Amino acid sequence: MNLGLMLDAVAVLPSGIALTLTLTVLSLTAGFLLSVPLAFVRAFGRPAFSGAALAYTYVVRGTPMLVQLFLIYYGLGQIEAVRASIFWVVLRDPFWCALLAFSLNSAAHTTEILCRGLQSVPKGVIEAAASLGLKRFQTARLVTFPIAFRISLPAYGNEVVGMIKGSSLASTVTLLEITGMARQMVSTTFAPYEIFIVAGAIYLLLTSIAVKATQFLERRLSTDRRPAERARSRWRPPLPGRGITTPLS
Template identity: 55%
Template sequence: MNWSLMAEAFPRLLEGAGLTLQLTLMSLVAGFILALPLSLLRTSSSPLLSWPVQTYTFVFRGTPLLVQLFLIYYGAGQIDWIRATPAWFLLRDPYWCALVAFSLNNAAYTVEILRGGIRAVPAGEVEAAKALGMPYQLRMRRIVLPAALRIAMPAYANEVVLMLKASSLASIITLMEITGTARKIVSESFSPYEVFISAALIYLALTFAIVRLFRYLEYRNSAHRRRPPAEIPSPPTRVARRAFATVQAS
């Protein structure tokens, strides 16, 4: 084991970790913003609203992310009308191609996660909100979505971890995140063992931080379940029963 090489590789890999975190966070934010309204359409009873969203999630969940990345990175330049639009200024850059692919893929999974959370909201709470006269928008904002987000948080935490690991695919299209930087160091040093162990340790550290963050959020959101039960009064003692009988006799 070449420890000196690992020590030299770590600073360069940490520079790549910045791009990894940037891609992960931006794709998560964009994916969540896109998934929130789509999840409401997905749970709609109208087929005209739910079927297009179901088709979108089926396609992006049923095909590999690497294929989607290649289609956007290599395929966008083959379509003439895309090159004639302002979108081409973004899609000709590998960074934005990776961000678009990651965001669309993450949104597809997040839609299904939120759909499951919305479906799991107790029907009694929704009926109570209807009985109070809450309109649909207010009911969703105050009752359904907060409860659905609490229910879906463990599954969404897994999706965040998977998105972090999937960001390594950006190295295929020349982006120098953790994996791309590691491959470059390996091509210079011809020591893949030490370099990729260092990269794996960085991924493990980031995953650990994400898991701890979501555990803290779950702990904060479950405070109502940790309230101590109401104290049950202890049965009266013999002295108390005798005193009570004396008072009644007098």
């Protein structure tokens, strides 16, 4: 163990955090936006559409993200039409390729997570919303989705952690995020332990923060406490009326 090298790594590696976080946050956001409609289709859509959504999530979740990343980064260039199109400017760039691969991957995982949440929303609540005269979109926006999101939150927390860890694959397509920086440092200093251990510690810090944040959000959104306590929570999704109690989990 060379402490001096570890200190060097502590000084250098944090500059990769920005790229790791950018990749993680952007792909989680894109994945989430894609997955919400997909999850509704997968949970409540007609069999053909639901099957198509399942096929997408099944294939993406059944193959390694590394293969997906290489398919997009190296594979798409083989098609002449892609190289001739305007998308080539984007698909030539490793950052956008990584972002695309991570987003599609995250969308598939999040779709399955949200779908399970949507399916466990009690039927009675949806019927109650319909009987109150809410339109189908209003029911989805105000009733079904908020309840499903709350149910899915623990599983979604795992997806966030998975994405932080998965973003390390970006180092394989020359991006210099935390792992990329670490690999570069190792190739010049030949001191794998010191540097990879520091990189691991940084990842551990990031994933621990993500876990804590999810737990905090879970507590904020939980409905098992008294209304007075819940009123103090700022991030509660707007449910119509506070008297609705649903048997969750």
